[in-house]
Amino acid sequence: xxxxxxxxxxxxxxxxxxxxxxxxxxxxxxxxxxxxxxxxxxxxxxxxxxxxxxxxxxxxxxxxxxxxxxxxxxxxxxxxxxxxxxxxxxxxxxxxxxxxxxxxxxxxxxxxxxxxxxxxxxxxxxxxxxxxxxxxxxxxxxxxxxxxxxxxxxxxxxxxxxxxxxxxxxxxxxxxxxxxxxxxxxxxxxxxxxxxxxxxxxxxxxxxxxxxxxxxxxxxxxxxxxxxxxxxxxxxxxxxxxxxxxxxxxxxxxxxxxxxxxxxxxxxxxxxxxxxxxxxxxxxxxxxxxxxxxxxxxxxxxxxxxxxxxxxxxxxxxxxxxxxxxxxxxxxxxxxxxxxxxxxxxxxxxxxxx
Amino acid sequence: xxxxxxxxxxxxxxxxxxxxxxxxxxxxxxxxxxxxxxxxxxxxxxxxxxxxxxxxxxxxxxxxxxxxxxxxxxxxxxxxxxxxxxxxxxxxxxxxxxxxxxxxxxxxxxxxxxxxxxxxxxxxxxxxxxxxxxxxxxxxxxxxxxxxxxxx
Numbered sequence: 486x487x488x489x490x491x492x493x494x495x496x497x498x499x500x501x502x503x504x505x506x507x508x509x510x511x512x513x514x515x516x517x518x519x520x521x522x523x524x525x526x527x528x529x530x531x532x533x534x535x536x537x538x539x540x541x542x543x544x545x546x547x548x549x550x551x552x553x554x555x556x557x558x559x560x561x562x563x564x565x566x567x568x569x570x571x572x573x574x575x576x577x578x579x580x581x582x583x584x585x586x587x588x589x590x591x592x593x594x595x596x597x598x599x600x601x602x603x604x605x606x607x608x609x610x611x612x613x614x615x616x617x618x619x620x621x622x623x624x625x626x627x628x629x630x631x632x633x634x635x636x637x638x639x640x641x642x643x644x645x646x647x648x649x650x651x652x653x654x655x656x657x658x659x660x661x662x663x664x665x666x667x668x669x670x671x672x673x674x675x676x677x678x679x680x681x682x683x684x685x686x687x688x689x690x691x692x693x694x695x696x697x698x699x700x701x702x703x704x705x706x707x708x709x710x711x712x713x714x715x716x717x718x719x720x721x722x723x724x725x726x727x728x729x730x731x732x733x734x735x736x737x738x739x740x741x742x743x744x745x746x747x748x749x750x751x752x753x754x755x756x757x758x759x760x761x762x763x764x765x766x767x768x769x770x771x772x773x774x775x776x777x778x779x780x781x782x783x784x785x786x787x788x789x790x791x792x793x794x795x796x797x798x799x800x801x802x803x804x805x806x807x808x809x810x811x812x813x814x815x816x817x818x819x820x821x822x823x824x825x826x827x828x829x830x831x832x833x834x835x836x837x838x839x
Numbered sequence: 840x841x842x843x844x845x846x847x848x849x850x851x852x853x854x855x856x857x858x859x860x861x862x863x864x865x866x867x868x869x870x871x872x873x874x875x876x877x878x879x880x881x882x883x884x885x886x887x888x889x890x891x892x893x894x895x896x897x898x899x900x901x902x903x904x905x906x907x908x909x910x911x912x913x914x915x916x917x918x919x920x921x922x923x924x925x926x927x928x929x930x931x932x933x934x935x936x937x938x939x940x941x942x943x944x945x946x947x948x949x950x951x952x953x954x955x956x957x958x959x960x961x962x963x964x965x966x967x968x969x970x971x972x973x974x975x976x977x978x979x980x981x982x983x984x985x986x987x988x989x990x991x
Contacts, residue, residue, distance in 0.1 A: 562852075606948060610875045617883025621855070624887065628848060628894050636894060643891045647884060667872075667949055 493589055493598045498579075501602055505578045509737040510540045512793055516737075519797040547730035555723050559629045566626025567724070567731035573619040574738035580608040581745045582670040584755045584782035588771040600782060601670060608669040609661070612746060613654055616701055620646040622735065623703075627720035638711060638719030641808070645700055645707065648815035653697035655823035656690040659830040660750060663687075669746075673754035678761075684751040689826045691751045693819050698743040700815070702736060705800040707811060744792035745785075752788050755781035847893045851886060858882040872949045 514529065514536065521528025529536035554563055579602035586597035605611060620643055627639025660683055661667060664675045676682050684691045700707040711719030721732045748754060755778075763780070767773035806814070858881045865874030956964055 559846075559848075562848075605871065607871050607875050610872070610879065614875050614878040614883060617879055617887075620883075620887055621890075624890055624894075625852070628890075640891060640894060643887050647887055650884070 489589075490598065493587075497598065497600055498602050501578055501583060501600075502575070505575065505738060505741060508741050508789075508793075509734060510544075512737040512740060513543065513733070514540050515793070516797050516800075519794065520801050523798075523801040544730070547727045550726040552726040552728065553723075555631060557631045558723065559631070562625050562629035563723075564728070566622050566629055566720075567728045567735070568622075569625065570619060570622025570735040571731045571738075573615045573622065574735040574742065577612055577615045577739075577742040578745065579603055580605060580611050580669055581742065581749055582673055582754060583745075583785055585778040586774075587778055588774045599670065600778065604668060604670050607667045609657060609667050609672070609750075612669075612742075613650070613657075616653075617646070617650055619701075619735075619739065622732075623720045626724070626732070630720075630723035632723050635720050635722045638722070642703065642720060645703075645811060645815075648812060649697040649700035649707075649819070652693055652815060652819035652823050653701065655820065655827060656687075656693040656697070657750070659687055659690045659823075659827050662827070662830055662834060669749055669754075673749050673756070676753040677756050679753070679756075679758040682751065682753045682756075687751065687826070687830070689822060690830075691747075693823050693826070694751070695747060696814075696819065698747060699796070699799065700811075702739045702743055702796070704736075704740065704796055706803045706806050708805060740793060740796050741789065744789045744796065747792055748785060748788035755785040757781065757784040847896070848890065851889050851893060854889075855882050855886050858886070870952075872952055 517539070518528040518536075520526075529539040532538040532542045554560055582599065582601040582604070584600035586599045589598055623642040624639045627635040627637075627642070630636075660672060663683070663686065664672045666672065666675075672683075699705075703711065711721065721729055724732060757780075760777070760781075764773070764777055767776050858877060862874040862878050862882075865871075865877060
């Protein structure tokens with residue numbers, strides 16, 4: 486029986502991994518389509534029906550391009566940079582709960598199998614740890630290229646990530662205080678009805694968190710590390726072929742994962758309005774339970790896709806910040822605001838408990 | 840590797856690797872929270888600042904001031920002293936094993952850690968935070984703009 490449980494778990498982990506990569510692949514296509522829509526163009530429409538094969542064509546192009554390592558670059562670190570970026574991006578989706586649990590008793594598995602890579606009791610800290618390590622990919626790559634512009638991009642990335650990580654973790658503390666747990670699945674389970682979604686209870690925290698998520702993903706308006714008008718290509722100026730592809734791809738995976746974390750933390754994860762009503766209608770037992778879980782997974786993915794769209798929408802709407810504006814926003818607005826948010830939350834929790 | 844690398848950037852990267860192994864040890868000791876906080880704070884924040892500073896330095900300049908013998912002799916002396924202390928102290932030490940019956944597997948988890956930190960060790964904890972606050976105020980004072988100074 487244990488063996489079956491592990492097999493089911495392995496299948497779920499592989500599925501999550503595959504879906505992460507698939508969505509990240511098609512985010513590149515969606516980004517260009519959204520950009521085209523916003524700028525009143527057509528976007529990619531040559532490869533396959535509606536240009537749907539474009540990401541595959543891009544990947545093929547990336548693989549067959551010349552893989553060039555600059556003469557004075559530090560070779561190992563030059564290769565390590567994109568690898569670290571990709572590795573940390575892929576690891577984060579392990580702790581995100583993509584759905585409730587599956588009842589696989591017909592296979593002889595007595596326990597419910599949760600649709601989540603692993604439920605560790607420090608889930609949200611794990612995400613932060615990996616996000617903070619993700620900056621090494623950019624820094625090492627930028628330094629190893631032995632190029633002024635890459636170095637400047639790397640330095641910008643480092644200071645930006647450090648500054649916005651602080652505000653991000655401070656904005657999460659308010660949620661942790663309300664839930665009393667660091668595990669993401671606990672936080673999701675706590676928002677089981679529509680009015681209990683954290684976005685209603687923590688609107689300021691949500692705004693701070695999503696701003697910092699943009700900054701951590703190096704997306705416009707915070708894409709100063711790659712800022713092509715000032716720094717040519719920023720940290721990936723010297724990169725070509727699939728190493729460049731890894732950097733760009735890691736950005737899309739990060740975008741997917743941060744959308745997933747945003748929807749799990751603030752938008753109730755796989756919960757949806759009318760869930761208990763639907764649970765009453767569906768048949769009893771394993772079938773109803775599984776159906777409800779699958780609908781929850783679908784709802785969760787539609788929330789994720791909405792946030793990915795939101796990321797793109799912002800990218801093509803808002804112009805890039807200047808560097809001192811970025812630092813002022815991070816240190817002088819977001820961090821004091823999130824500390825005030827923690828204080829207010831603490832006071833309210835104390836008042837409600839007495 | 841941290842010490843013998845010629846290139847300071849490589850030293851920093853090896854130090855980050857050391858922090859990873861340290862976190863692995865914490866996980867083996869069943870202290871997940873401390874392990875991940877170690878990663879976030881040291882590997883994720885402090886070492887990034889280290890790298891940040893070292894990247895600005897001119898790495899071509901490896902002038903070595905003073906005599907090599909003095910440096911190496913001093914290092915050897917320090918290492919020998921430390922090793923001697925270790926041998927003397929650990930030589931007679933007994934390795935304690937936690938009793939199996941009363942061992943609480945949840946001892947390193949967040950809840951227990953918080954309970955201990957905020958009940959038993961509240962005063963030292965608050966004192967440390969005051970220490971950090973004074974360090975931060977000092978840092979801000981040093982970095983403060985003088986009257987009339989413009990940076991850009």
